[in-house]
Amino acid sequence: xxxxxxxxxxxxxxxxxxxxSRGAIGRLVAVREAGxxxxxxxxxIALSLASPYFFTLRNVFNVLQGMSTIGIMAIGMTIVLxxxxxxxxxxxxxxxGAVLTARLMTYVGVNAWLAAVAGLGxxxxxxxxxxxxxxxxxxxxxxxxxxxxxxxxxxxxxxATGPAGVASNVPMRDAGVGFLGAGYVGPVPMPVILMxxxxxxxxxxxxxxxxxxxxxxxxxxxxxARLCGISVERVLIFTYVVAGGLSALAGIVSxxxxxxxxxxxxxxxxxxxxxxxxxxxxxxxxxxxxxxxxLFGAAIMAVVRNAFVLLGMPLHxxxxxxxxVILLAVGLDLRRR
Amino acid sequence: xxxxxNVERVPNATGGPLLLEVTGVHKRFGGVLALRGVSLGxxxxxxxxxxxxxxxxxxxxxxILAGAVRRDAGRVVFAGxxxxxxxxxxxxxxxxxxxxxxxxxxxxxSVAENLFMGRMPARAGWLERRAMRAxxxxxxxQVNLDVDPRVTISDLSLSQQQLVEIARALSAGARLLIxxxxxxxxTDHETRRLLELVRQLRxxxxxxxxxxxxxxxVFAVADRIxxxxxxxxxxxxxxxxxxxxxxxxxxxxxxxxxxLPNEHRHPTETILELRELRRRADARSxxxxxxxxxxxxxxxxxxxxxxxxxxxxxxxxARAVFGADPVDSGEILLDGxxxxxxxxxxxxxxSVAMVPEDRKALALFxxxxxxxxxxxxxxxxxxxxxxxxxxxxRALVLEQVERLRIRAPSVETPVRALSGxxxxxxxxxxxxxxxxxxxxLDEPTHGVDVGAKAEIYALIRALARDGVGILLISSELxxxxxxxxxxxxxxxxxVAATLDRSEADERLVMLHATGASV
Numbered sequence: 001x002x003x004x005x006x007x008x009x010x011x012x013x014x015x016x017x018x019x020x021s022r023g024a025i026g027r028l029v030a031v032r033e034a035g036x037x038x039x040x041x042x043x044x045i046a047l048s049l050a051s052p053y054f055f056t057l058r059n060v061f062n063v064l065q066g067m068s069t070i071g072i073m074a075i076g077m078t079i080v081l082x083x084x085x086x087x088x089x090x091x092x093x094x095x096x097g098a099v100l101t102a103r104l105m106t107y108v109g110v111n112a113w114l115a116a117v118a119g120l121g122x123x124x125x126x127x128x129x130x131x132x133x134x135x136x137x138x139x140x141x142x143x144x145x146x147x148x149x150x151x152x153x154x155x156x157x158x159x160a161t162g163p164a165g166v167a168s169n170v171p172m173r174d175a176g177v178g179f180l181g182a183g184y185v186g187p188v189p190m191p192v193i194l195m196x197x198x199x200x201x202x203x204x205x206x207x208x209x210x211x212x213x214x215x216x217x218x219x220x221x222x223x224x225a226r227l228c229g230i231s232v233e234r235v236l237i238f239t240y241v242v243a244g245g246l247s248a249l250a251g252i253v254s255x256x257x258x259x260x261x262x263x264x265x266x267x268x269x270x271x272x273x274x275x276x277x278x279x280x281x282x283x284x285x286x287x288x289x290x291x292x293x294x295l296f297g298a299a300i301m302a303v304v305r306n307a308f309v310l311l312g313m314p315l316h317x318x319x320x321x322x323x324x325v326i327l328l329a330v331g332l333d334l335r336r337r
Numbered sequence: 338x339x340x341x342x343n344v345e346r347v348p349n350a351t352g353g354p355l356l357l358e359v360t361g362v363h364k365r366f367g368g369v370l371a372l373r374g375v376s377l378g379x380x381x382x383x384x385x386x387x388x389x390x391x392x393x394x395x396x397x398x399x400x401i402l403a404g405a406v407r408r409d410a411g412r413v414v415f416a417g418x419x420x421x422x423x424x425x426x427x428x429x430x431x432x433x434x435x436x437x438x439x440x441x442x443x444x445x446x447s448v449a450e451n452l453f454m455g456r457m458p459a460r461a462g463w464l465e466r467r468a469m470r471a472x473x474x475x476x477x478x479q480v481n482l483d484v485d486p487r488v489t490i491s492d493l494s495l496s497q498q499q500l501v502e503i504a505r506a507l508s509a510g511a512r513l514l515i516x517x518x519x520x521x522x523x524t525d526h527e528t529r530r531l532l533e534l535v536r537q538l539r540x541x542x543x544x545x546x547x548x549x550x551x552x553x554x555v556f557a558v559a560d561r562i563x564x565x566x567x568x569x570x571x572x573x574x575x576x577x578x579x580x581x582x583x584x585x586x587x588x589x590x591x592x593x594x595x596x597l598p599n600e601h602r603h604p605t606e607t608i609l610e611l612r613e614l615r616r617r618a619d620a621r622s623x624x625x626x627x628x629x630x631x632x633x634x635x636x637x638x639x640x641x642x643x644x645x646x647x648x649x650x651x652x653x654x655a656r657a658v659f660g661a662d663p664v665d666s667g668e669i670l671l672d673g674x675x676x677x678x679x680x681x682x683x684x685x686x687x688s689v690a691m692v693p694e695d696r697k698a699l700a701l702f703x704x705x706x707x708x709x710x711x712x713x714x715x716x717x718x719x720x721x722x723x724x725x726x727x728x729x730x731r732a733l734v735l736e737q738v739e740r741l742r743i744r745a746p747s748v749e750t751p752v753r754a755l756s757g758x759x760x761x762x763x764x765x766x767x768x769x770x771x772x773x774x775x776x777x778l779d780e781p782t783h784g785v786d787v788g789a790k791a792e793i794y795a796l797i798r799a800l801a802r803d804g805v806g807i808l809l810i811s812s813e814l815x816x817x818x819x820x821x822x823x824x825x826x827x828x829x830x831x832v833a834a835t836l837d838r839s840e841a842d843e844r845l846v847m848l849h850a851t852g853a854s855v
Contacts, residue, residue: 209723288704
């Protein structure tokens, strides 16, 4: 089909070939995620040489499971960033989703799946509030979500207040919901399956749907998008709702893994989530980015962390190295353009 | 491209010492020659008006004198010394101050801080607030402004802010004050106050270059008038010895472009009608009116040119019709039915299309491929259950690329890499595939090369032949005259005149646009 269409416009096809005669390798490098994928592969090869334990099935799944919370949240964050927004509240929303689910299940005695749906709903509601604050109240995203970050963390404490009247970890033991976090399908941990599935769905959504393309349009030039008949407000609200929902889901998954919902869950995680997106090539000024890239970004951070554990290096170095990775990734990306 | 006969002669026929002497100044921006050997002579203590059509080179000269743009060639002599003007600081130090159309105040600071920015009185690093306030009062009195110097400047009206800027310029020792379209955001009353101040400053020996295209003001205040046209010097006239008609005559003096006669079309049914559209530009002060009762009609298959000078309200009409800006009152009728578009999406649903001015800021997604840019509006119709059908999209885009002859390496090339003409064609393609009934074109050939321009003209004619009602906004008079069946001339948010193609010429349009005819 493609070839037929090109043949209809021979003049165009000829110039197209002339410009794109870089060959297969050149074209691969031009793909946005290729650079970051290459870096990830190089890192893995180096680590396999340094430690015999790295490239074992068990360790690989360990790394993947360890990054799944950030990985799931990075999908939502990337979508928000592409539309030109920012969401600092994701860590608190994760805690609210987790604690609410656990509380309803353990203290109130609600059906486990209903409790999980309620937790997810709380995340979506937080996203809606973020979206409304940014669009209707016209508060800049940084401030709006800084506010909901604080409100959310407080709400998590409130929800974690148990029968004794003090906020503490809320236990959650339900085989069904717990399976989302702690379960395995064959050798593959369930959170990894969730993360990969959601990432593929999000990538297909962004690349192939009308709304997906409108998200890029709004981030690329919001004024032009409006003059194209796009409801900029609705698109922005949608992205925050997605980010809120995925954060709550990540909270429910980690609760399943840990069998308990802690009020401190996800404190400060928003910066790791943003780092994953940025390392993966997403632009903080909007219009550019991919959820696949963000997953690679999260993987690079996870592998660096794993390396420190396997090689027994001190923890403070790990934090420094991750900082350097962020600077290197963004620096190289700027240079490439 | 005949060089001006006055290139080397500084226009100063009746003598008097010259404060500013500009001779043979050239400036080129890329492929565009903005100034071609212009001159200007301003006497000490004179009010000198500089007039010309849009694109005559006034702004470029102002920027050169302000030190914001460097001249390629030519001499500037100020107060008897040849000056360089490499930077705004140098220009200010020489004694030249510019009051730009867009004011340059620091909105969050007080009036006094704005007046003394960069040179605040201090002792050992500590601000002397009391001295600053006292000095501010004196300065404000010089411009007849009675406000507390402690108030935040953004709490003042635009007119008051402008007076603060003038006071600041005077206190910095300005001997030449350049005012660029100073009345463009002022009410009639505020304009009268400003003109009074200008006369007052003249008696104090300050020379003023008053740049405006409002003839009434120019004739009310200027001693002499210099006319530029297409980047060249035309003439300098004593105000007392000339008329507004004569000045407008030299502004447009170029030979009429022999336009193709429009095909024999008989536009009949009205497709778009505007009745008494009104809109305040600044809702807070409510002072400045962007649209002041605009009524006009466009018929099926008709090209209506909307002429006028920058700031006359032409783009505001376009945006109001398209639902991009709200209107305060008035009616819009489409196909005889009253419509109220709250957003551009509403207008698009009713088959109205708009190609906005400034394509980079308002139309294009620069980093995105041509394909994306073409289909952004039409995308929902190219999708099934929200999923874009790529093959159909690509086929549609290739069809448009061929039809409009968009020259791009590929439809996947980011539009940033395209020439201005091809970028504009990409925007046109975006709207053509929506099959509009009404097409609003705001400066459709701005920054477009000659070849693409001719292609765009042919396209506009072809669309009219197919029955599309076209509202064409352009600052290029030959373009409006060549393409339009009727010409609506706007001035200060109002329709100044509606001219038939057969009776319109550049002079008549400019007379109405500048208000020289009333």
